Amino acid sequence: MQNHKKNTTTELLDAVQTYFDALFYCDTELLNKVFHKKSSLFDVDKGNVFVESIESFSKDVGTRISPNSKNQEPDAEILMIDWLSPKCATVKIRIRAHENIFVDHLGFVYGENDWQIVSKIWHLEKVVE
Secondary structure, eight states, rough: OOHHHHHHHHHHHHHHHHHHHHHHHOOOHHHHEEEEEEEEEEETTTTTTEEEHHHHHHHHHHSSOTTTGGTTTOEEEEEEEEEEEEEEEEEEEEEEEEEEEEEEEEEEEEEETTEEEEEEEEEEEOOOO
């Protein structure tokens, strides 16, 4: 059982890195690989709940200028992993994209396509120069 847990953790960390890479390179192929096709993304701004499908988010990411193309160093970290079960976890991360620093809660499940994000709640933590 312990070996399975190690592999599960390694695989989850690989999925988180795929998410980091997808945003750093604005790579929609990686983004669509790590997100479940029916996942949704949420934010609250000035009291209004914003909901976006992964399809819409992926299109948006595909039009962005990547941090990589601006020679920004990768700046992303895992803040916490909360295991709900060996096949469900919430991962709290912090990631920088240009001058924006976001904190995300990513809901992961381990299913037929390995670890995938089924929900994302994000918050713009701060803007830096």
